[in-house]
Amino acid sequence: GAGVSQSPSNKVTEKGKDVELRCDPISGHTALYWYRQSLGQGLEFLIYFQGNSAPDKSGLPSDRFSAERTGGSVSTLTIQRTQQEDSAVYLCASSLDLQGGKEAFFGQGTRLTVV
Amino acid sequence: QKEVEQNSGPLSVPEGAIASLNCTYSDRGSQSFFWYRQYSGKSPELIMFIYSNGDKEDGRFTAQLNKASQYVSLLIRDSQPSDSATYLCAAGSGNTGKLIFGQGTTLQVKP
Numbered sequence: 001g002a003g004v005s006q007s008p009s010n011k012v013t014e015k016g017k018d019v020e021l022r023c024d025p026i027s028g029h030t031a032l033y034w035y036r037q038s039l040g041q042g043l044e045f046l047i048y049f050q051g052n053s054a055p056d057k058s059g060l061p062s063d064r065f066s067a068e069r070t071g072g073s074v075s076t077l078t079i080q081r082t083q084q085e086d087s088a089v090y091l092c093a094s095s096l097d098l099q100g101g102k103e104a105f106f107g108q109g110t111r112l113t114v115v
Numbered sequence: 116q117k118e119v120e121q122n123s124g125p126l127s128v129p130e131g132a133i134a135s136l137n138c139t140y141s142d143r144g145s146q147s148f149f150w151y152r153q154y155s156g157k158s159p160e161l162i163m164f165i166y167s168n169g170d171k172e173d174g175r176f177t178a179q180l181n182k183a184s185q186y187v188s189l190l191i192r193d194s195q196p197s198d199s200a201t202y203l204c205a206a207g208s209g210n211t212g213k214l215i216f217g218q219g220t221t222l223q224v225k226p
Contacts, residue, residue, distance in 0.1 A: 035216070042216055045213065048214070102214075103149065
């Protein structure tokens with residue numbers, strides 16, 4: 001696709017429910033990043049993928065968070081048993097690779113509200 | 116110590132002036148550096164990247180990198196009210212590929 005696509009753009013969920021956020025990177029980009037941005041705050045690193053593997057999962061806030069990437073393309077971020085503190089904008093970015101063209105481009109984000 | 120640090124601001128400059136935004140980083144393994152602009156309610160937009168020591172110019176923007184001092188800056192010449200936004204500095208680790216962001220500096224350009 002022309003840019004990074006994220007869905008849904010907005011999600012309201014009840015506390016305790018599971019949610020799944022989707023990211024479709026720019027075609028041909030092998031590196032993919034997930035960040036979280038709370039209101040008025042900076043970007044909190046969650047996880048990144050090179051191809052289908054995630055070398056660094058240290059940013060995931062708890063074991064309720066998981067992410068996967070299949071076929072070196074689409075990635076899903078799953079939050080189980082959502083809590084109110086999970087409310088934030090979840091941003092996905094992709095770049096050509098980790099070594100060479102490292103410029104990362106962001107999608108429009110998914111605004112998650114846990115009520 | 117945060118991995119990438121920026122002054123949160125706000126930095127206020129008059130229209131037409133030069134805005135200077137600064138960033139320091141702690142990981143000496145960082146090889147690539149980026150400046151993103153983020154308007155309120157929008158996602159970050161890449162405006163500059165720099166990989167080598169020295170200056171890199173693109174239109175009204177100049178990025179400066181000093182790896183010895185672990186310092187990155189962004190100069191915006193002839194600042195316009197439309198430049199008012201939060202500017203995020205990011206550093207990419209050469210070893211891990213991890214891309215870490217600073218908290219951002221809010222720039223206000225007053226007409």
